[in-house]
Amino acid sequence: MITFYNHLHAQHQGKLEMFRGELVPCFEVPARADHVLAELQRRHFGTVHAPQGFDDAVLARIHSPRYLDFLAHAWDEWVALDPANAQRDALPSVWPVRTLRSDVLPANFAARMGLFSMDAGSPLTSGTWVAARAGANCALSAAQVVAQGARSAFALTRPPGHHAGADFLGGYCFLNNAALAAQALRDQGAERVAVLDIDYHHGNGTQAIFYERADVYFTSIHGDPHTEYPFFLGYADELGAGAGLGFNRNLPLPRGSDFVTWREALAQALRDIGRFGAQALVVSLGMDTFEGDPISGFRLRSEDYLKVGADLAQMGLPTVLVFEGGYAVAEVGVNAVNVLQGFEEGVRGSP
Numbered sequence: 001m002i003t004f005y006n007h008l009h010a011q012h013q014g015k016l017e018m019f020r021g022e023l024v025p026c027f028e029v030p031a032r033a034d035h036v037l038a039e040l041q042r043r044h045f046g047t048v049h050a051p052q053g054f055d056d057a058v059l060a061r062i063h064s065p066r067y068l069d070f071l072a073h074a075w076d077e078w079v080a081l082d083p084a085n086a087q088r089d090a091l092p093s094v095w096p097v098r099t100l101r102s103d104v105l106p107a108n109f110a111a112r113m114g115l116f117s118m119d120a121g122s123p124l125t126s127g128t129w130v131a132a133r134a135g136a137n138c139a140l141s142a143a144q145v146v147a148q149g150a151r152s153a154f155a156l157t158r159p160p161g162h163h164a165g166a167d168f169l170g171g172y173c174f175l176n177n178a179a180l181a182a183q184a185l186r187d188q189g190a191e192r193v194a195v196l197d198i199d200y201h202h203g204n205g206t207q208a209i210f211y212e213r214a215d216v217y218f219t220s221i222h223g224d225p226h227t228e229y230p231f232f233l234g235y236a237d238e239l240g241a242g243a244g245l246g247f248n249r250n251l252p253l254p255r256g257s258d259f260v261t262w263r264e265a266l267a268q269a270l271r272d273i274g275r276f277g278a279q280a281l282v283v284s285l286g287m288d289t290f291e292g293d294p295i296s297g298f299r300l301r302s303e304d305y306l307k308v309g310a311d312l313a314q315m316g317l318p319t320v321l322v323f324e325g326g327y328a329v330a331e332v333g334v335n336a337v338n339v340l341q342g343f344e345e346g347v348r349g350s351p
Contacts, residue, residue: 001046001340002145004138006157009033011127015089018120027295027327028172033158039333045340051137059136062179062209066105067167070116071129071174077109089123118170132159132174139177140184142320147188151347152319154340160324162203162284163230171230178284179209181320182216185280194278196269199286199324200296202234212242217276219249219269223297227255255297259304266311281317287326287335294327305335309342
């Protein structure tokens with residue numbers, strides 16, 4: 001397993017997020033990635049590389065130019081409003097919902113912050129753009145080595161990405177790493193790519209990006225959005241639209257689901273990917289399905305993740321795994337590397 005590690009991820013370190021009506025310390029912290037890296041090193045598991053650099057034009061294959069421009073300059077604009085802002089993160093306070101327009105780009109910073117945000121839980125910090133940009137490079141580097149013949153690669157990065165849409169941030173996500181990896185695999189020759197999202201929370205950004213496309217199949221196993229974030233997407237009746245009709249599959253499960261139930265859904269998702277005829281696979285590897293996760297509700301145990309990795313390997317596809325959520329910080333390293341270990345053992349055990 002080749003790992004691309006974002007050495008700049010800690011430059012994004014939010015102070016507070018809005019959670020259940022109050023400002024609380026952020027759940028998405030640098031220690032998440034640090035624990036995974038430490039576990040990789042403890043087990044001497046594969047090689048860890050710095051990512052290659054990629055031009056911003058590659059990001060524009062997924063994200064809108066005006067959104068990328070906003071992310072690149074938002075912190076400087078925030079501080080320019082008031083020098084005291086350098087000591088506090090930016091959070092949105094107004095959104096263009098329902099009958100309000102979103103096509104006009106306002107001059108007011110707070111308005112643009114809301115235009116490009118889906119929640120108040122994703123603080124924008126002084127290092128957000130640097131960290132997210134380097135994270136995208138990790139995903140793109142992983143896709144590149146897989147496109148060139150590697151069996152698998154792991155993008156170990158934060159902030160995560162799967163909630164970020166073409167032109168909005170949210171759910172701790174700013175650039176959609178999984179979508180960038182899938183597009184890169186397409187651009188480098190794979191005619192059909194599947195994205196499998198196994199984070200507890202539905203990958204609404206990834207779904208929206210590919211919803212009208214037939215060349216990228218998106219499927220997600222996640223907490224039922226009737227009760228779980230992101231609430232407004234991830235239902236079973238969302239099947240794609242236009243050319244993408246039939247190329248989107250959501251498998252929502254109720255809070256409290258155990259590994260037996262969850263693994264049945266995984267088997268269904270993998271059968272669907274097989275029928276699609278995918279030539280490469282991108283996995284949004286969220287570890288917040290763990291029974292001890294503080295903001296999630298499934299009951300997977302650490303040892304279960306070995307089986308998850310083995311099941312993924314049985315697809316026999318070139319695979320890019322992209323680190324997403326997982327907020328039981330002390331256990332996230334063991335759980336993530338268990339998936340990778342199970343995957344490698346599954347590959348070696350394949351005929």
